[in-house]
Amino acid sequence: MPTFSTKRRVRHSAAHMFDLVADVERYPEFVPMCRDLKVRQRTPEEEGIEEIVADMTVSFKLVRETFRSRVTLDRPKLNILVEYLQGPFSHMQNRWTFKPEGDEACEIEFFIDYEFKSRTLGMLMGAMFDTAFRRFATAFEHRADQVYGRKTA
Secondary structure, three states: OOEEEEEEEEOOOHHHHHHHHHOHHHHHHHOOOEEEEEEEEEEEOOOOEEEEEEEEEEEEOOEEEEEEEEEEEEOOOOEEEEEEEEOOEEEEEEEEEEEEOOOOOEEEEEEEEEEEOOHHHHHHHHHHHHHHHHHHHHHHHHHHHHHHOOOOO
């Protein structure tokens, strides 16, 4: 199964970055390849934990696919877990972890592993997905700069 993992230090608080990633409805505005995102269900769990079921449509050139996932937002632990429910994958899971580094910075860890059901779709989208995942961290950091203001070193 293809996997991708990255760690990145950003000049925004862990709470701000968590909020930015948790705001899934805004993804079509700035996330690479995300053309649409619809929240189907939002359920508060225990205090500070929320579960979202959402459909995300990704597209690249002539390929357009929609998949459903369950997103668990764990604010007390500053973790976000995304679990695949249905769509073009046989498996997909990704995880965000936000580690505070003082009040004005944090380390973000992003991990994903996935596999397409169709070998052909995997060959078409695989390399492009790898490129997009590499751009995700930058896209979220740029979004944070727009929303919260650019922090100086």
